[in-house]
Amino acid sequence: MRSPESPVLSISGLIKDVGPLASLDGKMLRIVSGVSLAAEPGQVTALLGANGAGKTTTIECAQGLQRRTGGSISLLGQDPANAGADLRSRVGVMLQDGGLPPSARPIPLLKHIAGMYARPRSLDDLVQRLGIDTFSRTSVRRLSGGQKQRLALAAALIGNPEVLFLDEPSAGLDPQSRQLVFELIAELRDGGMGIILTTHLMDDAQRLADYVYIIDAGRNVAEGTVSQLLQRDPVVEAGADHVRTLFFEAPAGLDFTGVLPESIAVSETRAGSYVATGALTPQDLASLATWWAAHGVMPGSMSLEARSLEDVFLDISGKDIR
Numbered sequence: 001m002r003s004p005e006s007p008v009l010s011i012s013g014l015i016k017d018v019g020p021l022a023s024l025d026g027k028m029l030r031i032v033s034g035v036s037l038a039a040e041p042g043q044v045t046a047l048l049g050a051n052g053a054g055k056t057t058t059i060e061c062a063q064g065l066q067r068r069t070g071g072s073i074s075l076l077g078q079d080p081a082n083a084g085a086d087l088r089s090r091v092g093v094m095l096q097d098g099g100l101p102p103s104a105r106p107i108p109l110l111k112h113i114a115g116m117y118a119r120p121r122s123l124d125d126l127v128q129r130l131g132i133d134t135f136s137r138t139s140v141r142r143l144s145g146g147q148k149q150r151l152a153l154a155a156a157l158i159g160n161p162e163v164l165f166l167d168e169p170s171a172g173l174d175p176q177s178r179q180l181v182f183e184l185i186a187e188l189r190d191g192g193m194g195i196i197l198t199t200h201l202m203d204d205a206q207r208l209a210d211y212v213y214i215i216d217a218g219r220n221v222a223e224g225t226v227s228q229l230l231q232r233d234p235v236v237e238a239g240a241d242h243v244r245t246l247f248f249e250a251p252a253g254l255d256f257t258g259v260l261p262e263s264i265a266v267s268e269t270r271a272g273s274y275v276a277t278g279a280l281t282p283q284d285l286a287s288l289a290t291w292w293a294a295h296g297v298m299p300g301s302m303s304l305e306a307r308s309l310e311d312v313f314l315d316i317s318g319k320d321i322r
């Protein structure tokens with residue numbers, strides 16, 4: 001695990017047991033077995049994991065909402081298990097279901113929350129930045145999913161926290177709102193806030209995260225910057241070029257044997273749709289183009305993609321459904 005000098009959150013060897021469970025003959029069940037992570041100020045730290053990996057349990061222990069069984073946690077230098085109002089006022093939490101009172105209207109609700117903090121952020125600025133003015137007269141229960149998300153983010157930020165927990169911040173957002181929310185998150189990060197993001201959306205993590213922890217079955221399985229994780233490939237580790245995938249459409253049934261090196265797998269996934277994956281070099285692309293020219297083949301379409309964080313995540317945590 002990395003060890004920054006002054007992390008906003010540091011978790012070491014977190015253990016959480018639940019039970020006793022009748023389904024286990026009255027025994028306890030260990031759902032988190034030694035998770036460690038550190039989040040720095042001025043960074044977005046992402047916690048990724050499949051369903052049931054232990055993300056929510058880890059984050060709720062970090063927020064002091066669940067009691068841990070073992071390990072240590074320091075949130076802004078305090079143990080969240082014993083912390084009081086002072087620590088809570090320095091921490092913003094955006095929950096997936098919002099947790100907002102259904103009959104409240106956005107602006108009075110935000111004003112009310114702002115009143116609980118010593119140094120709240122500007123309400124007008126947040127309202128305008130998150131487009132809350134467009135639905136300020138609608139009660140929480142009638143807001144759309146995306147509007148609720150934006151209001152939940154404003155509620156988490158109005159107290160001007162030093163650390164912000166985001167759970168699936170872009171769930172339900174249209175592309176414009178997603179862009180808006182991402183810009184705000186980047187700005188907050190650049191302003192020094194420590195942001196801890198839990199998400200299933202690898203795209204969001206790839207775009208936002210400065211550092212990523214992947215957990216599986218209650219344990220750390222990988223960590224690094226997005227680019228370090230993207231390099232985590234056996235071929236790349238052996239010193240070869242970055243793995244890429246080339247998709248192209250061409251007449252069905254072509255035989256590419258011998259056109260590309262053996263390390264590059266070419267397959268026809270549907271009639272006329274080809275995929276070549278491996279450490280493709282410019283020379284490989286040239287060989288393929290030469291072959292096409294020699295055989296009078298003009299691809300109908302073609303695209304080249306680098307491995308995504310999703311590919312890495314699936315490699316690390318397996319493809320079985322949880």
Ligand SMILES: Nc1ncnc2c1ncn2[C@@H]1O[C@H](COP(=O)(O)OP(=O)(O)OP(=O)(O)O)[C@@H](O)[C@H]1O
Pocket residue numbers: 018019029031049050051052053054055056057058
């Ligand atoms: N009180 C409990 N009793 C029994 N099992 C529990 C209890 N609380 C959590 N679990 C189990 O512990 C595991 C971890 O749950 P957790 O909610 O932390 O996962 P998660 O990574 O947040 O998953 P998701 O992505 O689906 O939200 C799950 O398999 C869950 O069913």
